[in-house]
Amino acid sequence: MIEFQSVGYGYGGRTLFQGLSMALAPGSFHFLTGPSGAGKTTLLKLCYGELVAPQGRVMLWGRNAGAMDRDAVALARRRIGIVHQDCQFLDHLPVAENILLPLTVAGRQAEGDANLRELLAWVGLTQQAGQLPPELSGGERQRAALARAVITSPDVILADEPTGNLDWEMSQRLLTLLIELNRMGKAVLIATHDLNLIRAAKAQVATRILRLRDGRLQQAGADL
Numbered sequence: 336m337i338e339f340q341s342v343g344y345g346y347g348g349r350t351l352f353q354g355l356s357m358a359l360a361p362g363s364f365h366f367l368t369g370p371s372g373a374g375k376t377t378l379l380k381l382c383y384g385e386l387v388a389p390q391g392r393v394m395l396w397g398r399n400a401g402a403m404d405r406d407a408v409a410l411a412r413r414r415i416g417i418v419h420q421d422c423q424f425l426d427h428l429p430v431a432e433n434i435l436l437p438l439t440v441a442g443r444q445a446e447g448d449a450n451l452r453e454l455l456a457w458v459g460l461t462q463q464a465g466q467l468p469p470e471l472s473g474g475e476r477q478r479a480a481l482a483r484a485v486i487t488s489p490d491v492i493l494a495d496e497p498t499g500n501l502d503w504e505m506s507q508r509l510l511t512l513l514i515e516l517n518r519m520g521k522a523v524l525i526a527t528h529d530l531n532l533i534r535a536a537k538a539q540v541a542t543r544i545l546r547l548r549d550g551r552l553q554q555a556g557a558d559l
């Protein structure tokens with residue numbers, strides 16, 4: 336679904352990484368790890384067409400993202416659910432409406448009500464549906480961000496440090512939700528520094544661990 340073919344990227348003439356190749360196939364579960372500043376968020380942005388690779392090719396469902404127009408990128412992006420590192424919401428809209436926003440934007444409001452109740456229960460936010468985002472705790476915000484990322488039933492879920500600042504119990508809960516989605520056939524890619532989270536996932540699901548380091552992408556895992 337998403338494939339990197341010898342991808343390179345840098346900012347302001349400084350090479351961040353090069354020669355990156357990987358593929359996110361249906362039902363795969365990847366972790367992306369590596370030191371701070373190695374380029375994990377940048378790699379995720381290349382996956383969803385926010386950035387265009389100046390070197391190599393990023394293929395989205397068989398099409399070169401670099402050759403796609405904005406509409407085509409927007410369409411491809413609708414198949415991708417993204418949990419951003421800082422999970423921003425529209426603070427004047429209740430949590431439920433924030434979660435529904437990707438469907439509203441896609442003109443698919445009709446599907447919303449049926450899915451919303453189930454999804455709210457699934458992420459444990461039924462009681463908070465009518466609250467405004469600033470009234471949520473950090474863990475509740477993370478779960479709301481996950482619900483918003485999956486309301487459109489995307490084929491791929493990309494999560495950037497989804498358990499940052501969460502306690503262990505909450506991290507486990509989020510991981511369980513992502514594993515459930517993966518078992519439904521979604522491809523999942525989680526960027527994280529949290530080795531305990533990776534170990535917990537490895538005990539439950541077949542995972543691939545990618546380590547971005549010194550501008551290269553390595554398969555890791557044996558040492559975890």
Ligand SMILES: Nc1ncnc2c1ncn2[C@@H]1O[C@H](COP(=O)(O)OP(=O)(O)OP(=O)(O)O)[C@@H](O)[C@H]1O
Pocket residue numbers: 346347351369370371372373374375376377378
């Ligand atoms: N828009 C930008 N303009 C210039 N440099 C940037 C930009 N975005 C990121 N960088 C730089 O690129 C490098 C990689 O950033 P990135 O956020 O991809 O790393 P990361 O591995 O996700 O880091 P962390 O684990 O700390 O979140 C960093 O040195 C960062 O300062």
